[in-house]
Amino acid sequence: MISSKNLVLSLSLVLSAPSFAQTTLKESIQSYSEHVHSSYAETLRRGVLLQKALYAFTETPSLMTQTVAKETWKYAREAYGQTEVFRFYNGPIDRDGGPEGLLNSWPLDEAYIDYVKGAPNAGIINNTSEFPEITKELLESLNELDGEKNISTGYHAIEFLLWGQDFYTDGPGQRSYTDYVDAPNAARRAVYLNTIADMLVDHLASLEEEWRVGEENFRKDFESQKDTVALKNLLSGVIFMAGDELSGERMYVAYDTQGQEDEHSCFSDMTHMDIQWNYWGIENVIKATNLLNQPEVKGSAIALRIEERMTSLHSLLATIPVPFDQAIANDEGRAIILNSVEELEALARDLATVSKMLKAPVDY
Amino acid sequence: MKSLLILLLALATSAYAEVAPELDASEEFPGGTGTTSDLSVQAYSHPMSGTQSRERREFTLGNSFFNTVWVASPSSTTVRDGLGPIYNAVSCSSCHFKDGRGRGLPETEGKVDVSLLFRLRIKTLNEGIIPHPIYGGQFQPQGIMGVPGEGEVVVRYETIRIQYPDGFFAELLKPVYDFIKLNFGPLGENTVRSPRVAPQMSGLGLLETISEQDILRKEDPYDMDGDGISGRANYVYSATHQSQKLGRFGWKAGKATLNDQNAAAFNGDIGITSSLHPDEDCTETQTDCLKNHTELDIDDARLNNVTVYTQLLSVPVRRDFSKPEVQRGRSTFYKINCIGCHTPSYTTGTNSNLEILKNQKIYPYTDLLLHDMGDALADDKDEVTNEDLATTREWRTPPLWGLGLTQTVNGHTRYLHDGRARNLEEAILWHGGEAQKSKEAFLELTNSERSDLIMFLNSL
16 A cells, blocks of 8 residues: 555656756757656556556455555546646647547536436446446547546546545545446446556556557657747746646635635545645656756846746745645635645746747747 | 719729728737637637636636536526526537638538527517517527427538539538427517527627727728628627617627627526626426526626637737738739628727727628628518618628638538528629629639639648
8 A cells, every 4th residue: 555655755767866967959949858758658558557456446445445545546636737738749649639628528427427416326437328338438439528528537637536525624525436336337336447547547658659669650640840939848848837727726716715616526525635746747847958058048047036936936836835725715824825826827828938038939 | 063973982892892902010919909810620719819817717717617517406506507407518618629611501401510509580470580489589499307409400402512613612501490399389480590500609799899990990881982892780789788779699690798798608608697697598388498497597796807808819920821812812812802701900999998999900800780681691582670780681791711721620610690601602602782893803803813712721
């Protein structure tokens, strides 16, 4: 069993220590590819562990196997959260036909998948007449059908099937393992969970393949583009992650609406960590690519400011009170969240300035 | 006097052979300084470049409510409930996917796409035209639990063959709509069914900021210049301003402002009530619908977020804008007088809360005016008013910016008000009425001139 203490210790995935040597664009781009590949490889490794833990849980449902599965989900999320910065430029993750929508869509409408409070027969799992057999093909076809909240697959679907709805102010959802023993459609629920675990692994494996070195894949195309084009892409990922997706969609919307359904991992109450993992992903890219040591940027006031901002954001985000769905409702939590949002936006603006200095301007 | 008349006539016909002005560098940035350089599947989804801080956050909030799946009331998610009782879709983005264009029609005959809705009107002898007394002003196929939807719409196609003088030909598919599984009886012979597909969302705030005077300048209701093109303004009641205003949004320019448009779409398409539209579209016959009426599903602050969102959606940068074939296509676009309605450029006015929208040189390719588009596109065989001043034969010139990215963003190339055109060539060939002369001129072009023109449109 993976203890939560080990979880914290494993921290961010970045491998290369920051170097102060000057660097070329080509080196930065190759380091990026290498970093993306190693991140997806680690994410895949942890995804396979999650798949195994879910199979073990559905095979022998018990409080212990369920707890292991939950802890493994967190361990898998930690890696995936740091890969989300590779989005927003039509890469393998979110180009047309890419698996992003199948891996990480949220918020999801629980009742689309399984029973919810007040609707004991809701969801695909309980709809035996329309969906007699639960298969990968079926679940893929139902994902985002008729709307972005109709999510049938991915990390958050697994999360819901492990934790259940969160009605508790002091902790996450409290689904009982007996949902997989003697509850109505228990066997179908198990099939569902295992099927989306298999799909998760398939999708992560496809991402790892696209970034392998020396193969006919996306990485090859990425590295053969003009340097400034590749650089603009990787910077778009960093800038939109900091300045829109994380600060806006994932933090400010929840802050403003104070809606419990507007937090990222609403069943497991892990949103505070999702936020940090997403942010670490940003830091990882800046460090792995050694971007601030490009000749045009090295030693400039803006490079120093970005480094300072990253240091302060790293600790600031860790001070957001837990659980996030309560932090958005109290004054102390709200002040920290708003401050974090503003800092992330400022980081995005600074990085957009760097993108201009490097002749790879990202509109922000 | 006679010679003056001839001179005037000559001037009038010469208007129909416009020479394109020299290519201007600003044409590469159709949305002005806020033009986005992203050409990915997200091409229509960015805020105007340079949008920051509070405005960018409002955009993000609006985006969230644009994408939200609305659920039936009461629910635990009180800021996102109030769906229905009857509706077309559960979110804005289910029709405007990635802020793009709905596909409207299926490849083969069958159910129409969720992104295609129908306005319903009844022609009466004494009252003129009124919303359908039993089905209401819009056909809503879906209902929440315990409330029947109104029915289904299926489409059949009739093939129309168009022959070019040079021997090439094209086949158009004319949609014929059948309303089936009707839950409140037949629609009746005298019903006008006006199909409307979800349009692309790019640059709406810029269109809103064009001065009224610049739009009205191109009005020519009696075709005084004799070019065969009139162009009329629609005047509509603005729920936001509570007064008559120039209409500029929607397929028939039936809405004056984006706030009007958004509030009406929330109400008609999703069944979301607001201070502007406090009532649901239930008629007296629809008792289950009436019983499930909900009040003020979206408050003014949230509606305003969505409006800011729609105002800030950016326009993608031009592709291949200076390529010779694209430039040749541009010349043809002028030469055969497509610009008679698709006005290339404006400088926006100063009447906006958003700095980025003011004083921008923009290239939307629309005059925002109503034009008779001929029999083939008309809603009904009779010409009657349909939406305020707009008739069943008239459509507002749609903007053309962003057109060429429809495939990238939405995975199809369906155009016109119901998606009947399967590509840009078909879209041109459907043009009739005031566009008849330009269409005929298009037919007369050489194959390579036609292909350059399409290249130009795809570069927008």
